[in-house]
Amino acid sequence: MSGAPLETSPEPVPSSATRDAVTEVLRRVFGYDSFRGEQEDIITHVADGGDALVLMPTGGGKSLCYQIPALVRPGVGVVVSPLIALMQDQVDALRNLGVRAGFLNSTQDSNSRREVETAFLDGELDLLYLAPERLRLDSTVHLLDRGKVALFAIDEAHCVSQWGHDFRPDYLGLSELHERWPDVPRIALTATATKATHTEIAQRLNLGGAKHFVASFDRPNIQYRIVPKASPTKQLLDLIRTEHAGETGIVYCLSRATVEKTAQFLCDNGIAAVPYHAGLDARTRTTNQSRFLREDGLIVVATIAFGMGIDKPDVRFVAHLDLPKSVEGYYQETGRAGRDGQPSTAWLAYGLTDVISQRKLIENSEGDTAHRRKLNLHLDAMLALCETVECRRVQLLNYFGQTGEACGNCDTCITPPESWDGTVAAQKLLSTVYRLDKERNQHFGAGQVVDILLGKQTEKVTQHRHDQLSVYGKGTELKEGAWRGVVRQLLAQGLLDVGGEYGTLSLTGGSDEVLFKGRKVMMRREPEKVARASYSRPSKAPAVEMSPEAAPVFEALRAWRGASAKEQGVPAYVIFHDATLRQIAAIRPRQLSDLEGITGIGETKLERYGQQILDTLADLP
Structure with a gap:
């Protein structure tokens, strides 16, 4: 399911000698008999001196696409990577293969840097990893001028995109690589990019004439599941105990406080877990990351600051206790599961509070109106993935401009959700918000609106005389949980808005279409209660079985x-x-x-x- 290359320039067909050379390195150094997917075409293209832009999912073998050409071509392959905390592990892995590798970043003392620089100049390195900010230093530029560079590899290339989910300003200067070293081939790689991000990477890195390789974003060994949020930490504990006992996993949370609380909750319940977020001191972060990489069965609870570049192959599940900000972020984070191709789970607990929290974060974010509009578009796509009644895998592939068939392996395929005509319910809820605004000039959050519809006699209802509204008690046909689902889905469909410090509800242009113009509103039916996990291992990538012996x-x-x-x-x-x-x-x-x-x-x-x-x-x- 690979896409067609975009705006490619004619280039010579790689020679048979190049193909023989890269195949020999694959076998001799890495111990593999054959390439996967488009690896061979990418590697031979770069080894012959061509520029490439590579979109390939996590676990697809991106690193080989620059490591092998660096070993085949004369000189040193220079890899630009934002992953300073992981460079030592990346270099250790290469040295274990017999590859001469080193790195230069801010964690080193002057003696260590001098040793690496000397090795580079003496031709005693095959690969040199650099943090992007190092290329802003004249000393680094002069160093590269004095040595022989085989190629430039720009890893995590989506970091250059301001449209993407993980923008790094230091990446903007990488367009100058081609200007200063025009004869050195460049390869930019990322595991996640929409068409807009893909285009921006090519423009910002001056790769318009490069050959583009777009692999399928499908990860058939990952089972995608999104569940209604009830008691998320207890739901998480149930997932681990029933499906992933003793296995390695990553749990993502939105705030540092939730990270700490969740890690402690798991430890209190006999699950080995450690926290990871930017608020921890550097030593604790390094220790916890090192334990995660080196220990079996450890769970790390983290903010999204954790995980980029993690090469641990046996992560059996990735769980989200809060809604990711974008589909790109979600895809990249879930992609850290199952890099070894074995069955793995991507699990997300999602509820109304997530939608309200994310809308408030966007409203209060820095930047202009265009920036907030961009963030809202990202969130809208993530909400559409959560609310879909269709195959989640197909929805993910569509987001990245690819097609697929229903997988039979995500939650919506295994247990198809019901949809229902929620037009009347939508009208009742929107009418309540309308009357609070127009008749009382008041704005309240979802809880008060639902209490009014259910006819509850709470202190706040009585205090504000909301029991005198014409809509009071007109929604008793649905339970409270179902009404909260209606609010969430109206927010997801852009028929309701949320804002202000307290997350108050307000109408949108689309609201009028429902209230006054007969617009039909279909909704996903909320389950009466959240069922226990009852899923088996993903069927499309069966676990490797071994004989009893x-x-x-x-x-x-x-x-x-x-x-x-x-x-x-x-x-x-x-x-x-x-x-x-x-x-x-x-x-x-x-x-x-x-x-x-x-x-x-x-x-x-x-x-x-x-x-x-x-x-x-x-x-x-």
Whole structure:
């Protein structure tokens, strides 16, 4: 399901020698026999000196698209990345493969920087990672001028887009790379971009003449589920206990306070969890991120500041306790689950308070009217995904300009929601807001409006004489939860607005169409109560099964890998992914040659770990 390249320029067909070279590096260094999707075309294009803009989902193998050309071309591949906190892990992973890698960023002392700079100038590096702000320094520019640059890779390229969800001002200066080094190929990569973001990346990075590669954004191993928010922390605990006990996960919350509270709640209930947000001191953040990367079964509860560039392959679930601000942000965050291709869950608890909170944040945000309009468009698309009665996966793909068929694996496919004609309910609720405004010049939040419709005799209803309104008690056919659902869906459809410090409701231009012009309003029916989780593993990507004989061998290999990783101070997946250990467990090799050809075992890893694996297996019964 790959899209057609946009505005591509004619370029020579890559030579057979280039294809042979990149395939040899793939096998020898990375231990893979074949490329995935469009990897080979991208890699050969860049290796032959072409510019490329690559849109590929998380877990699709983007890093190989610049790492292999850097190893094939003369000189050093320079990778521009915003992920300062993860550069050490990225470099460790490459060094474990036998690749000579280094980085330059603000975390280093002068001696460490000097060592890396010397290695670069002496031709002793294959890849050099730079934070974007380093390229603003004359010293960095002069360093690159004195060495030989094989290519420039701009990772997380969506950060250059002010339309996107993760804008970084430092990225705007990267358009100058082509002006200063016109003969050095550039490859920009991102895991998430709408057509608007895609266009802006090309314009801002001066990649109009580059070849564009757009892979499918479908992640069939991820099961997307959005549930009505009731008691979100208890719902989360139920999800973990019933479906992901002992597994690694990420939980996203909107505020630092909610992060802290949720992490503590999980710990109090016997679930290993740590918090992560910008308000923690640097040492605590680093420690918690390091634990997440290195420990099995740990859950990190975080704001969206966490996760970009995380290469941990075995994250089995990503949960959102608050509504993401955009579909792009949601897609990128959920994409951190299941990078190994195994079944994983993307779970979101969503309710009326989320819509009100997000609208208030936008109203109070910095920036001009155009900026707030942009934020509202992002939110509208996210609300449409939450409220859809169609396949969520199809809705996601449509957002990114791609098509797909109903997946049979998201919540709306497995348990199709009912829709109902909510026109009369909408008219009653909008009439209540209208009468409060026009007859009393008053504005209230959703709770008061619903209390009026239900005919409740609360202190606030009596105090403001709202029991004398003609709409008082006219909504008893629906329960309170259903009315709150009506409010939420009217907000999502732009038929109601929310604003002010207290989230008061007001009418929109669309409201008149419902009240006075006969506009029909279809709604998603609210469930009577939130059901317990009863989902099985995603069906399109079945979990890898092992024979009873192989299972204990696999666990012994995991134990060896964990000890080795701890000794080296690196995440376990840097040594081998689970998929590699499963293959080893299945064939139980007796000599080093038996390990050749196993996915993920290149020459360096065979030399470094081969005998250790054989020794581990020899100790088993």
